[in-house]
Amino acid sequence: MRTTRLDDGVFRTDAPNGLTVLTEKMPAMRSAAAGIWVRTASAHETPEKMGVSHLLEHMVFKGTERRSAQEIALALESRGGALDAYTGRDHTTYQARVIDLDLPLAFDVLTDLVRRPRLEQADLELERNVVLEEINGVSDTPDDLVFELHTDALWQDHPYGRSILGSPASIMGLGAADLRAFHQAWYHPANCVVAAAGSIDPQQL
Numbered sequence: 001m002r003t004t005r006l007d008d009g010v011f012r013t014d015a016p017n018g019l020t021v022l023t024e025k026m027p028a029m030r031s032a033a034a035g036i037w038v039r040t041a042s043a044h045e046t047p048e049k050m051g052v053s054h055l056l057e058h059m060v061f062k063g064t065e066r067r068s069a070q071e072i073a074l075a076l077e078s079r080g081g082a083l084d085a086y087t088g089r090d091h092t093t094y095q096a097r098v099i100d101l102d103l104p105l106a107f108d109v110l111t112d113l114v115r116r117p118r119l120e121q122a123d124l125e126l127e128r129n130v131v132l133e134e135i136n137g138v139s140d141t142p143d144d145l146v147f148e149l150h151t152d153a154l155w156q157d158h159p160y161g162r163s164i165l166g167s168p169a170s171i172m173g174l175g176a177a178d179l180r181a182f183h184q185a186w187y188h189p190a191n192c193v194v195a196a197a198g199s200i201d202p203q204q205l
Contacts, residue, residue: 003202011202018190023202032103032198035095036114039193040186043089043159051166052174052182054087055124055131059179060094061085062123065116067109075109076102083109087164100199107205114187121176128171135165 003013009025041053063069076083081098083106094113096106138144148163155161165171196205 013202015189018188020193021205022193022195023200023205024197025200025202026198029198030100031097032100032106032196032200033095033097034103034106034110034196035093035194036110037193037195038092038094038114038187039090039191041088041090041092042162042164044186045159045162047162048170049174049178049182050162050170051131051164052170052178053092054164054166055127055171055174056117056119056179056182057085057087057092057094058127058131059119059123060113060117062120062127063118064112065118066112072109072113076106079105081106085113089160089164103196103200103205114192117183119176119179119183124174124176124179128174131165131171132168135163135168135171138163138165 001013001015003011006012009027011023013021013023015021042050045052061069061072064072067075072083076096076098079098079102081096081102083094083096085092085094087093094110096110098106138148152161152163166174
């Protein structure tokens with residue numbers, strides 16, 4: 001492990017397996033924000049698999065090897081915390097906000113989501129419809145639609161020009177095996193950044 005001080009209270013640790021850990025200690029706080037940034041998203045997809053990153057982000061919340069969807073939903077929220085995720089063009093992020101005493105629990109949930117999702121076909125059939133509704137919602141919302149059209153016109157054939165959500169055709173063509181293959185290829189320590197700020201002990205984290 002190699003730790004470098006970047007600023008007052010800010011540290012970067014590089015682990016032997018390639019994982020990067022960024023921490024900022026803020027002594028005045030009694031809460032903490034933490035997340036795992038996976039260095040893959042829509043810009044890393046092929047046209048045929050467009051939307052797989054976003055669909056995978058949805059699917060990890062359907063259950064892991066250790067937790068059901070309900071247990072994931074209640075793990076932090078029942079204690080006043082928050083759990084969320086989003087997919088961009090360059091990275092997918094899973095994040096939590098909790099009181100400092102619950103930071104170990106937050107990381108247990110986050111690593112569970114990122115490392116051990118079930119990705120079952122039965123769950124995919126239901127979640128696919130959720131994403132298709134999101135795509136339809138963009139088409140029905142002018143300010144969202146104009147952003148998609150602008151991005152397509154600006155980037156054209158570049159991966160940045162493709163929709164993060166995917167298209168109805170690409171989403172319908174994705175199966176659980178595609179999600180598992182994408183997860184196995186990209187969701188590994190060397191492709192992740194763990195970050196936390198607030199009432200934390202950088203060494204312990």
